[in-house]
Amino acid sequence: AQSVTQPDIHITVSEGASLELRCNYSYGATPYLFWYVQSPGQGLQLLLKYFSGDTLVQGIKGFEAEFKRSQSSFNLRKPSVHWSDAAEYFCAVGARGYSTLTFGKGTMLLVSP
Amino acid sequence: ETGVTQSPTHLIKTRGQQVTLRCSSQSGHNTVSWYQQALGQGPQFIFQYYREEENGRGNFPPRFSGLQFPNYSSELNVNALELDDSALYLCASSLADSGGRWEQYFGPGTRLTVT
Numbered sequence: 001a002q003s004v005t006q007p008d009i010h011i012t013v014s015e016g017a018s019l020e021l022r023c024n025y026s027y028g029a030t031p032y033l034f035w036y037v038q039s040p041g042q043g044l045q046l047l048l049k050y051f052s053g054d055t056l057v058q059g060i061k062g063f064e065a066e067f068k069r070s071q072s073s074f075n076l077r078k079p080s081v082h083w084s085d086a087a088e089y090f091c092a093v094g095a096r097g098y099s100t101l102t103f104g105k106g107t108m109l110l111v112s113p
Numbered sequence: 114e115t116g117v118t119q120s121p122t123h124l125i126k127t128r129g130q131q132v133t134l135r136c137s138s139q140s141g142h143n144t145v146s147w148y149q150q151a152l153g154q155g156p157q158f159i160f161q162y163y164r165e166e167e168n169g170r171g172n173f174p175p176r177f178s179g180l181q182f183p184n185y186s187s188e189l190n191v192n193a194l195e196l197d198d199s200a201l202y203l204c205a206s207s208l209a210d211s212g213g214r215w216e217q218y219f220g221p222g223t224r225l226t227v228t
Contacts, residue, residue, distance in 0.1 A: 004155075032214070032215075034216070034217075036219075041201075041224070042221060042222070043117075043203060043219040043220050043221040043222050044156070044203065044205075044219040045219075046216060046217075046218070049216055051214050090155055090156070092155075094215075096213045096214070097209075097213050098169065099144055099146070099161070099207045099209060099215040099217060100146055100158050100161055100169055100171075101146075101148075101156070101158065101205075101217060102158070103148075103155035103156050103157075104155050105153075105154060105155045106154075106155050
C-alpha cells in the first residue's frame, strides 16, 4: 500500500528566507509524486509533479522539488518565501495507469514578517 | 477552458439524512475522483469513475455511492449521514496521456456539516 509522511505539521519561515518542506513516501514501484497547495477553505492547486527522468522538477510560483529514490523523498523547496506563500502544503503519491492519489497529512506554512 | 466546478459550496444536513454533491469535470477529462478531507487532515480517496464505471474505491462504506454521466460530470451520494461525515468533499478530474501520465485537477470543494 502507498503512504506519504510529512513530518512537519507546522513550519514558520521569515519572509525572504528559504524554505524546505519534507515528504517521504512508501511505494513498491516508481511513484508519481505531486505537491499541492491549499489556501484556507479552498481546493487544491497543483504546484509540481514528477513522473520520471530528471529528478529536479520545477513548478509554479518559484517552487522546485527533488526526487531522491534512495531516501524515498520528494522535498519541496523555494529560495525566497513571500507572505502569499502562507498556506497548507500536501505531498501526494500515485501510480502509472491508476490515477488516484494518496496524500500526506499536510504541512502548514506560516510566514513571519 | 473551464476548470473543475462543484456544487453546492456549503451544505448543512441532519444526522440520518441523505445528501448529493455534484461535480463538473474539466473539459475532455474522462476520469473523476472524489476525496474526503476532514478538518486538519489530508484528503482521503473515496472512489473514482472512468467512463461511467466505478474504477476503484477507498476505505469507505457502501453508503457512499456515486455516478458518472456521459458528459463526465459526477455525483457523490451519501446516505444515513453521520456526524463524522462532516468534511470538505473534493472532486478531481484527470485524463491520462498516451504514456500513462496523468495529473488531477481539483475543484473548490463542498463543505458538508452534519448536525
